[in-house]
Amino acid sequence: MRILLAQNMFHLPSHGGANKSNRILMEQLAARGHECHVVAPLSGALRRTSPERHLAYLRDLGADIRSATGELVVYEYRGVVAHAVVEPSRLARRVGEVAATLDPTWTLVPSDDPGLIMLGAASRATPGRVVYLAHTLQQLPFGPGAFYPSAAGTRLVGAAAGVVSVSRAAREYLRTWGPIESELIHPPVYGPGPFTALPSGGGAVPTASTASTVSMVSMVNPCAYKGLPVFLALADARPEVPFLAVPTWGATGDDLAALRARPNVTLVEPSDDIGTILARTGVLLMPSLWDETFGYTCVEAMLRGIPVLASDVGGLSEAKLGVPYLLPVRRITAYEAGAHARPVPVVPEQDPGPWLAALDRLLGDPAHRRELGERSRDAAAAFAASLDEGAFERYLSGLRPVAPPSPPASRAKAPSPERRAALAALLAARAAAARAPGTVPDQGAP
Template sequence: MLRVLLVQTAQGLNPSSGGFKANANVLRSLAAHGYETAQICYGHEQEIELHVKKAEDKGINPDLAESSMVAVDLRGIVHELFVKCFTDEYKEDTRVYLERNELSQRMQSLVKLFSDHITEFQPTHVVFNDPITMKLTATHPQRATFKRINIIHTAEQLPFGPFAAGVDGHCMSPAVEDALLRDLDGIWSVSKAIQKYALTYGQLETTFLIHPIATYLDKDASGMAVLPPVRNNIDKIEVGMVNPCAQKGLSILIGLARNLPHIKFVVWKSWGSRRDHLAQLEDIPNIQIEPTTKDTNEIWDRIKLLIAPSLWYEAWGIVVTEAQLRGIPVVASNAGGLPEAKMHIPYIIPVNAVTGEREANGDYVIPDQNIAPWVETVNKIMTDRDEYRALQEQTVTKSAEWLRAQDPRGHEKWFLSMMDAK
């Protein structure tokens, strides 16, 4: 019998992170087949109250656990906190814990909280994508009773290669994290691109599994995954993009909008969209900026075409797969795992991807791009109805074939195989 405990690291119970969404669907798919699941996650206080009410309205007992913990503020004053949520650990505290096994008061409280939940839940598997959980589970008193699995959602998460620590907060102690990775029971790469990266730069063997298929589907009122309706958006007038930011291809978006003033663009903010990124878009008259949305149907009901001009080493690109399964054509770059997420359906445009070189502030250096093929392709799809119909038909047919070929119980089988291995 599987008992799977997941540790989430994204901020909030409903973040715009695709990795968070995919992680949660691992638990949902296992729970749907009768297994016990639980997760530790960082929630904002108001979210917790809303989450409890939502569960109770459905007749579900949310079984909210409340406890206390000791925390020390920046002035050294000790506080006893009533815990329903708590703030993230300091980066330096994390580095010291990883490298010297020394615990600040704050880190000690966090490690104890996580460890106590593992002891209480008695999992068969602990799943995570952060170094703190990877370290504390290595020496947990019940270590022999559970398997340790790390999900690799980004190349920046890995402690080797050109993109190591390329995102703030990722990979704070490469040597320690490298050793910890090689002592795990399983490492899950979410794309063949990430699997190849790990093998090429770290000689690290990992297991490739796509995200649970529920990640890409709609949910009915009971929370069950259902096939999404296919949109016929040929008469819509907007090109959409999610998470406009430098590494996601902001420069290509701006080039498209300026070269195609007769076409309307709409973007939805997400985790990477900084103030300086949005400022570059605000004065472009044919770009509309929308807030982050929890309901992606708002996107699919509105746009005619999605662009994903990413310039960094994408792990997958969940939004791309979601769009195509709903009959929304996608024009994407060839960065990282995006061709996999697109199921190799046209159009995939080569880009000058980031190399790992950094600016003084730590951001990736963004190479110049050839905008011409993007302008030609987007203009043709948006103005040629025959082209759009043909591309939409191919998108609907190929994505449905792809979905039918997936194993909805692949993760379950992988977890069970670990228990069989001696």
């Protein structure tokens, strides 16, 4: 098969769950002998970089640079050819160009697509051969959590040849609010293992001045959506405990300032290898305040025996795999317009009490911490082993293109030649009247 992934998020780096999942999926398909291409932005409002800097980053990763201009960088990485578009406004056009050359069997479009730019471009370039990937519930064009509700977008999703959900929560959301049926496929993004258990156990509660680097309380993507107020409250309540924050796509300037103001919080750059972050982690916090679609980082930590404290929202309850702790939060239910592509959440006041009690027990009871780490590792290892790397390939192989929807019929007939001539004469007369001194042109409709 020839497969095109048209996504409105970066191919590399892939620090978010959705783009990491997509990147690994395409690499797995390429390894199985399929021709795989990706069209993605090189930079954006939340990640500004130049083609030169991006080229240096790609070369360090071992990517094969095929061509590079001020508008486009084309490279191959792990068998996948990526077309990184410098100006996001040119993304849709590039999708059409690659589709015209590749003639893809299927075009994959993730839900993380503000304005439905890629879904529209893919539907035009490869009608009847679009497969929609439901990653972020808030980016779906329907339902109570939708950032940008769109009846037209809902019709485009419903007209796709196939829709794939990455969690039970996503499948149920699509079914309830679409209503759209989808195929549930948990992406096998965790690697083959074996996964080394990290020394998250220990004796006394660590302190900010004496703790080793493996005993930090960590949070990836600290921002309002993901529960930054809970993280800050815990850091303030336990100033002697070292905390680690890994800002990615969601952190704003105010968020970073709030983190830097805490002397017991260390900020580190994100990494394409999550293992380098987890190697410094004793407890992982995931206090999300919106409905998570799943929670890949939760499973990544559990595979290494790291206890995870997660909020009981959306797909995080799936990602915890039945292991404590799922903790309460007050969810985000309202958003305001923001300066960037994402709305600004109105964050309800949070109660950090249950979180502080759970964290204190983990840090103060080494036996409980080790026991929870072992349970986490066993559950995550069984889950990872149950995933089928060939499931998505088989799903695509069993799909058939669908007939593209017919364009809606015009409600009004096209004007006759006589009518067009009369309208043209009327407009010309009005233009002449407007040019005449001392006259006021007619403002009425013809």
